[in-house]
Amino acid sequence: MLDVQQLTIVQNGQRLWDSVSFQVSAGQRQGISAPSGYGKTTLGRVLAQWQGATSGRITVDAKPLAKKGYCPIQLVSQHPELTFNPYRSTGDSVRDAWSPTAAWLEKLAISPAWLSRRPDELSGGELARIALLRALDPRTRFLIADEVTAQLDAHVQAQVWQVLLEEVERRELGLIVFSHNQALLDKVCSNIWYPQVEANQSGLATMPYSSQ
Template sequence: MLCCRDLVIRQGNKVLWQDLTFSLSAGERMGIFAPSGTGKTTLGRVLAGWQKPTAGLILLDDKPLPVSQYCPVQLVPQHPELTFNPWRNTGDSVHDAWHPDEETIERLHINPEWLTRRPGQLSGGELARIALLRALDPRTKFLIADEITAQLDPAIQRDIWTFLLELCSQRPLGMLVISHQHALIKQICSKELSVKKT
């Protein structure tokens, strides 16, 4: 279980999140829908251990997130190009985490040739799918998906979410979905994060 207790996140003098408490169980799907600039992406970074909260605790199975080994909470950010080394092939970055099977690559609509190219040679939508592939390491227990299909056409979006929902049931994989599409959240998530914003 991923637990967030009394979390406070400030950016300068601005409080983005105040006294945030929630839990996400294995296989559960939670959505976050809010206007731009309200701190959704920052919250995702904090929950994945990419940056520290101002106050509060984030616990995975009652323990702090690991910092010196693979973190079972993986974030696919809104701008995946920032997470790749521009001088390495994207496949090398994926293989640093795990070696995906052909079915997973196919289900994410990834052309295997993309894995031989550098990030600058790929589109944003192509990089988003490779970043998702990297995050789906079998050790991943919780996936934070920040606008991961926003740059894709509707048919590919549908296929990818269908695949992710299957993983939620099979592994089971917990998923926190950050999206500007409220209809998407209502369709795929079992609950929404309800918080008091300041």
């Protein structure tokens, strides 16, 4: 279980999240819907240990996250071009985490040729699929999808989500989906959290735990 307790994130003098607590269980598909600029991406970065929180605690199965080594919480960013080393091939970046088979490339509609290219030689949609491939390392326990298919056409979106949801079920991955697409959230998530609405009502956004 991913357990977040009293998480506060202050960035550039702005309090983005204030004492937020929530839990996501293995296999749960949790959606988070809030306007642009609300801080969803920053929350994802903190959960995946890309940056630190101001205060609070994040544990997986009651254990604090290790400061070094592979993080069991992986974020697939809505800006994949910012998550690859611009001087290395995308394939090298993927292989730093794990070595996917040719079948995996086919599942995500990834051309093997893309893995020999640098990030600036690929489109945003191509990079998004490679970033997702990298995050599906067998060690991953929780996956954060931040507008992960927004740059893909409808056919490829459907293909990628089918693969992703199959993996969630097969591996009992916890899935957290950030999206503005209400129809997508309704389709792929068992629970949806609207932090802006809750904060407006109570002054504090706290996602309740659900085991669905």
